[in-house]
Amino acid sequence: MAFVHGEQQAVPSDEDMVGAFALLYHHAFSYIKTMALKCAVELGIPDAIHGRGGAATLAEIANDAGVHESRLPDLRCLMKLLTTSGIFRATAADGGEVASYGLTVASSLVVGPRSLSNMVRFDSGPVSLTPFFDMPTWLRTAPAPEPETPKSLFELTHGRSRWDPANDDNDTMNVAAFAESQLLIEAVLGGHRDVFHGLTSLVDVGGGQGSFAKAIAAAFPGIKCTIMDLPHVVDDAPVAGGDVQFVAGDMFESIPTADAVLLKYVLHCWDDNNCAKILKHCKDAIPARDAGGKVVITEMVLGSGPHRDTKVAETEEMHSLFLTCISGVGREEHEWKKIFRDAGFNDYKITPVMGPISVIEVYP
CATH class of the missing domain: 3.40.50.150 (Vaccinia Virus protein VP39)
Structure with missing residues (x-):
């Protein structure tokens, strides 16, 4: 048991500590999800996938989005995060590698005539974001x-x-x-x-x-x-x-x-x-x-x-x-x-x- 301000408090279990660290890191790094989505929208990745019939390989996405070939590992990292967070879906090949990426219902909202891509740009742009740095003041x-x-x-x-x-x-x-x-x-x-x-x-x-x-x-x-x-x-x-x-x-x-x-x-x-x-x-x-x-x-x-x-x-x-x-x-x-x-x-x-x-x- 631990004592906090004179009160007895149970020591967190190892499982609780893992969850607590994960939650804290998730909050601290959440802005990266925002920036990753904004990057994907500005590169036109959802449109690239949509334009290829709803599924595209990493190389095809890179080609259509104008990503330099030397940046493929970085693009793969970007797509992995956006897949894990539900923006894209991934189809695996026999060896476990990702064969192609597809749209989810969420990413389908940023393609086509009803696209909310400008909402993403607006909400994650510097004019909207910078005031929150002044929130403590x-x-x-x-x-x-x-x-x-x-x-x-x-x-x-x-x-x-x-x-x-x-x-x-x-x-x-x-x-x-x-x-x-x-x-x-x-x-x-x-x-x-x-x-x-x-x-x-x-x-x-x-x-x-x-x-x-x-x-x-x-x-x-x-x-x-x-x-x-x-x-x-x-x-x-x-x-x-x-x-x-x-x-x-x-x-x-x-x-x-x-x-x-x-x-x-x-x-x-x-x-x-x-x-x-x-x-x-x-x-x-x-x-x-x-x-x-x-x-x-x-x-x-x-x-x-x-x-x-x-x-x-x-x-x-x-x-x-x-x-x-x-x-x-x-x-x-x-x-x-x-x-x-x-x-x-x-x-x-x-x-x-x-x-x-x-x-x-x-x-x-």
Whole structure:
């Protein structure tokens, strides 16, 4: 037995120590998995495998990705890590050597027209990563009222907000957001169309270029869709037509009336009080529940997704910590419930649609 601060504590077994060292090293070296995935995406390795019918040898990958022949051992090491971590799969030859590499469901998400490759580049790029080096300083710094005080960890590091046009990765961020949005649209309209049944009008608040609203209007010709965003966003928006229109506005002031209000990835950017303010304006814009009124929210609900395991839980918490970098908030169901109640809503329904992302229908 060992004594820690006067308390008797069992000495860890050899097996426990092996597991503890492995866990500690895994955390310390986890950034290497991130950089390995980013490297594979930038080399075009998933596309190379896809282009060869779903399986490729190491030499074929090297040739298609432009890897120098002297770097084959390094490429093999890269592929071994990404295979072990589930990004690729390996087929062994008779002697046990790897004969070829193939795509998994995960790596298939970074090839083709729906590719999330820019999401990988954005999330693992220096603009996103460097603020976390300043996290100890941020956590030790008390908020101050002065205007020059950084409002987020991101601002502490970069001297500007995440949404500032001067950020080097804004183009990558926009393309990544669009690709992820397309996957969400397909997931919602593919398996959860009942969310929009019975509606005759909908306002997509903060809808940007209007991709979600346009997809809803195409899938449900009877729904008139309005995309509301800030004036400078609407000014740059493409020309709408048919049952789709753009309207400039501010969700903190008012929202156009409709059967339903859509908030896609909006509320995680705001604290609880501001979320309640936004939702109160949503409530003012929709009819009573028996007349079809509701707010449709797409957000991550921590702890609510299906097929939940340690990897899913860890992913949710990593995303939640990432949001803190821009003063965003990841929330569990009870935290969402409190916001809905504070905004004057009576009921809600959560439906997981894509991993940890859910559709939340909130009723007055």
